[in-house]
Amino acid sequence: MSNHPAKSSIIGAYAIAIAEALEDRGLSAAEIFRSCGVTLPATTDPMLRIDNQTIAKLYSAAVDATGDPCFGLQAGEMMRPANLHAMGFALLASISIRDFAQRLSSLYRIVSRNAEIRTEERNNVFFLITSVAAGASVCHETHDAYTSLIFNLLRAISGNRFRSRKLELIRPAPPGLEHVFREYFQCDVEFNRPELVFAIDLEIVDKRLPGASEELAQSHDRTVMEYLQRIDSGDIVSRVRAIVSSELSSGTLNKDRVADRLHVSTRGLQLKLTARNTSFQEILDETRRTQALAFMSRSSVSVTEAAFSLGFSEVSNFTRAFKRWTGMSPSEYRRSLGLER
Known part of the structure; x- marks a missing residue:
């Protein structure tokens, strides 16, 4: 340890x-x-x-x-929210499966840096995708435990009604035990795939969850971010993300401003971020998207307030960005959560 x-x-x-x-x-x-x-x-x-x-x-x-x-599956079942510290409770309070997925993507590094998590949408299917981080070596049982953990969390937040259309696993098929995985996850399972993928019907992704609580989720999010700042104090990506989060609404946020705050040249910042396979624009977009979903999950925050709080000069620009992130306008997203009629 x-x-x-x-x-x-x-x-x-x-x-x-x-x-x-x-x-x-x-x-x-x-x-x-x-x-x-x-x-x-x-x-x-x-x-x-x-x-x-x-x-x-x-x-x-x-x-x-x-x-x-298949011992890893049982170990994953034992990973209760408390094992994940504040992130576990934030996930349980998520507004929707989409909100859960975005929170998992943003905060999972408090649990492990082995995983890189993202979402995609294609043909009315929502994909929660996990790839192994560059340089990480992860045993099959760790893959199994992680998959079991996510599956059981999704079942917990949906009142045990969650079903995945299909599951793709990175690990090879255990000889003669393929049926164990299909019965456990209650769907078709493919093995030996390049990434771990939950394929979920898009129609259920934005439905408001029974235990949804935006205030509780955000409170736990703040706790996680405090720990992440301690864990990632020397991490250039985390330092940039922290500055972006604090200055989104200033109207003066740009790459030069962040470089100045970090006491490096703009080109030096760009090179450091490139070495981490990201960019200032990607971090800005990710931060805006995460906060936009949180804002639109709170009926007390208007679309106009959210737009300017996120540094958009025009509400129309925010609306276009939100539709790019979610496939819906802010109003449509709120209706899907039952916050507007």
């Missing part, structure tokens, strides 16, 4: 889920952890991390002890 947030690591509380899954099978988690030279964490503090190699060692020992190649 380490308090250093290395790139190829995961929140230490993840190990607690592995231990609980072992105990649920009647096995001694303490003995198995000791055999791997790992101390079972006693806290869900997101600053406590565990490296991928140690996680893989724990899973290998757990699979040997249980004789179950």
